[in-house]
Amino acid sequence: MPPQSAQDSIPPDLDALRRETLEFIASCALDGCRYVYSAQSSVATLYSSCYAATARSLYGDLDGLSATERDTWATYLNSHQDEDGLYRDPVIFDQGWYAEDPLWCGRAHQTCHVIIALTALGAVAAREFALVAEFSDTAYLVSWLDARDFGERVAWSGNEIMNVGTLLQYARDFHNDARAGRAVELLLDWLDSHHINAATGVWGSPDLSVPVQRSHAVQAAYHWWPLYFYDRRPIPYPERALDTVLATQNPLGGFGWGVHNPAEPYASSACEDIDSIDPLCRISQATEYRREDVAAALRRAMPAVLANRTPDGGFQFIRGRAYEYGHPEFASGPAQGAMFPTWFRTLSLALIGMATPEEPIGRMGWQFIRCPGYQFWGGR
Numbered sequence: 001m002p003p004q005s006a007q008d009s010i011p012p013d014l015d016a017l018r019r020e021t022l023e024f025i026a027s028c029a030l031d032g033c034r035y036v037y038s039a040q041s042s043v044a045t046l047y048s049s050c051y052a053a054t055a056r057s058l059y060g061d062l063d064g065l066s067a068t069e070r071d072t073w074a075t076y077l078n079s080h081q082d083e084d085g086l087y088r089d090p091v092i093f094d095q096g097w098y099a100e101d102p103l104w105c106g107r108a109h110q111t112c113h114v115i116i117a118l119t120a121l122g123a124v125a126a127r128e129f130a131l132v133a134e135f136s137d138t139a140y141l142v143s144w145l146d147a148r149d150f151g152e153r154v155a156w157s158g159n160e161i162m163n164v165g166t167l168l169q170y171a172r173d174f175h176n177d178a179r180a181g182r183a184v185e186l187l188l189d190w191l192d193s194h195h196i197n198a199a200t201g202v203w204g205s206p207d208l209s210v211p212v213q214r215s216h217a218v219q220a221a222y223h224w225w226p227l228y229f230y231d232r233r234p235i236p237y238p239e240r241a242l243d244t245v246l247a248t249q250n251p252l253g254g255f256g257w258g259v260h261n262p263a264e265p266y267a268s269s270a271c272e273d274i275d276s277i278d279p280l281c282r283i284s285q286a287t288e289y290r291r292e293d294v295a296a297a298l299r300r301a302m303p304a305v306l307a308n309r310t311p312d313g314g315f316q317f318i319r320g321r322a323y324e325y326g327h328p329e330f331a332s333g334p335a336q337g338a339m340f341p342t343w344f345r346t347l348s349l350a351l352i353g354m355a356t357p358e359e360p361i362g363r364m365g366w367q368f369i370r371c372p373g374y375q376f377w378g379g380r
Contacts, residue, residue: 014364017306018059021346024313024337025052032069033076037325037339038332039312045329046080046089046110049073050117051343054375057120058350060367065121074123077114082107085129087114097326104159105326112166112373115174119371124174132171135164136179141186150195154204158220161187165227169372173380184231191224192236201241208244211257215272218248218255222275229282230372232379239289241279246290248276249297253304260318268304269318270341274348277301278374281355298352302361305348310337315345347375 028035034044035052053073056062062070080087086107092098097105108131115125135141144164148157165187172181195203202221206213221241228235235241248255254268255276261267277298284294308319314337317323324331325340332338350366354377357363368377 014360017309017349018364020309020313021315021342022056022059022061024310024342025055025339027312028052028339033073035339037330038314038336040331040333040336041329043091043329045091046077046087047092047113047330048339049077050113051339053117053120054113055339055343055346057369058346058366058375060365062120070121070123074118074121077118077121078123078126080114081125081127083127084131085111085125085127086131087111091329092327095327103163104156108163108167109159112163115166115170116369116371116373116375119369120375125170128175128177129167129171131164132167132175132177132180132183135168136177136183138183138186141183142190145187145190145194150204151206154206154220155216157204158223161191162223162227165224166372169227169230173372184227188227188231188233191227196236198237199240200244201235201237201239202244208247211248211250212259214244215248215255215257215259215275218245218279219272219275222279225279225282226372226374226376230376230379234286235283238283238287242283242287242290242294245276245279245283246293246297249300253300254307255301256318261321267318267321270308270315270344270348271317273301273305274344274351277305277348278351281351284355295356298356299359302349302352305345305352308341308345310335312337314338314342317341351377 028048030036030044033049035048036044037048080089082088087110088107089110101107118125148161150157165184168180168184171177172184200208202217204217204220206217208214208217225235250257250266252266254266254273256266256268256272258265260269280294280297284291308316310316317338320334322334349361353361353364353366369375
């Protein structure tokens with residue numbers, strides 16, 4: 001059974017964590033390129049095949065692949081690229097959450113994951129993104145940003161803006177698109193001056209005195225801060241932002257506040273946890289403000305993340321709960337690991353390790369890559 005407390009979940013040694021996590025990922029492989037989401041999945045999915053590459057990359061486990069194996073995997077990923085440059089998985093396209101190809105979780109979101117996997121494999125997206133040309137138009141970009149919801153659905157806007165910004169950064173750095181670079185600057189200038197609260201360091205109108213709404217505000221900001229961090233651009237009001245993020249930690253050390261289940265308010269999802277862990281780790285590198293508080297929060301967060309380990313060696317999205325991540329092929333049982341939370345929770349641990357190099361978790365040799373999105377450390 002999954003561990004019943006955060007403290008109980010700490011493995012006797014971190015080598016066991018690495019070994020068991022990689023064994024779980026291997027158990028989801030159909031071959032060297034194609035991976036299923038969990039033990040109950042029936043077909044390989046593009047997301048899962050990307051998560052395998054990104055999680056293995058964090059552990060340095062791709063280093064042993066031959067050039068041919070890397071190229072074969074990258075070719076498989078690039079075979080899913082549409083004529084407009086975005087990536088499509090026919091297993092999930094236009095179904096579940098992905099119906100009508102929404103910007104927050106459709107092909108643009110998928111593409112942001114594929115480019116990380118490709119970079120980890122030493123490859124590049126084969127085609128340029130038509131979306132980049134659209135959003136590189138100054139007037140269009142500003143009108144689109146002005147139309148985003150910074151109220152009740154600010155967290156959804158977080159995903160939308162991150163996806164656009166990440167693809168603009170990738171086009172600038174990997175497709176040598178100067179127009180995309182100028183669009184990134186405009187996007188960040190806009191965020192600097194619109195809907196940002198100087199007293200809290202986050203965007204939008206959620207009531208931050210309510211824990212769930214405070215969590216939503218940080219979840220939104222988490223998706224924009226990496227755009228700043230990757231470009232080594234200071235975020236607005238970093239001290240106030242740290243105050244707000246630190247206030248999202250719950251009594252069990254995670255960062256959930258009942259979004260998924262009000263009856264179990266501290267059962268953190270993989271998203272809620274990393275959405276606070278990532279900015280704590282990154283902002284603390286830029287300021288001495290509350291440095292000890294951040295370190296203490298990260299020490300409490302690590303066992304809370306590890307509490308989501310499963311008997312098969314993977315991680316759960318929410319401890320002890322079956323969960324379907326927007327499509328039946330992204331489902332896992334109450335004691336099953338799944339590819340998305342295994343990658344995201346491993347990334348949480350790697351970020352904690354980079355921010356606390358003096359701790360054992362910081363001496364595991366985590367490997368990050370130079371690619372916009374989620375899995376870089378230190379920026380361009």
